[in-house]
Amino acid sequence: QVQLVESGGGLVQPGGSLRLSCAASGTLFSLRAMGWYRQAPGKERELVAVITRGGTTNYADSAKGRFTISRDKNTVYLQMNSLKPEDTAVYYCNARDADWSNWGQGTQVTVSS
Numbered sequence: 705q706v707q708l709v710e711s712g713g714g715l716v717q718p719g720g721s722l723r724l725s726c727a728a729s730g731t732l733f734s735l736r737a738m739g740w741y742r743q744a745p746g747k748e749r750e751l752v753a754v755i756t757r758g759g760t761t762n763y764a765d766s767a768k769g770r771f772t773i774s775r776d777k778n779t780v781y782l783q784m785n786s787l788k789p790e791d792t793a794v795y796y797c798n799a800r801d802a803d804w805s806n807w808g809q810g811t812q813v814t815v816s817s
Contacts, residue, residue: 706730706806708797713811716787720815724782726797726808734801738780740773742793742813749796753782766790787815 712724724740739754753773754762761773772783780797792815797808 705804706732706735706799708799708806708808710795710797710808710811713795713813715814715816717817718787718789718815720787721783721785722787722813724784724795724797724811724813726780728778728780728799732778732799734803735778735799736801738775738797738799740780740782740795741798742791742795743810744793752795754798755780784813787813789815791815 707729709727710724712722714722716722735757737754737756740752741749742752743749750764752764752767753771755773755775763771770786774781791813793813794810795813796810799806
């Protein structure tokens with residue numbers, strides 16, 4: 705029904721930057737919000753940032769001041785600056801409306817010297 709294609713993950717040094725992209729396609733007429741979540745080994749998946757159809761943004765405390773979420777049509781971006789080793793995780797794109805939620809395949813972000 706909805707396909708989410710992610711790109712931009714990889715290996716980066718502490719203090720470096722990455723930009724993640726997520727392109728949504730399919731049945732999108734009811735889409736309400738898109739966002740980014742992450743999951744580190746042994747931990748639960750957690751919210752990183754969300755942007756609504758109206759442009760309202762919400763960030764996890766750990767992301768505030770370093771990460772920026774933005775949207776261009778049906779593509780959502782996550783600009784990540786000042787990356788820390790604790791940011792290492794699989795990052796997942798999410799799209800939802802009032803009734804459904806779809807996930808991307810995940811992209812690995814590794815922050816290491």
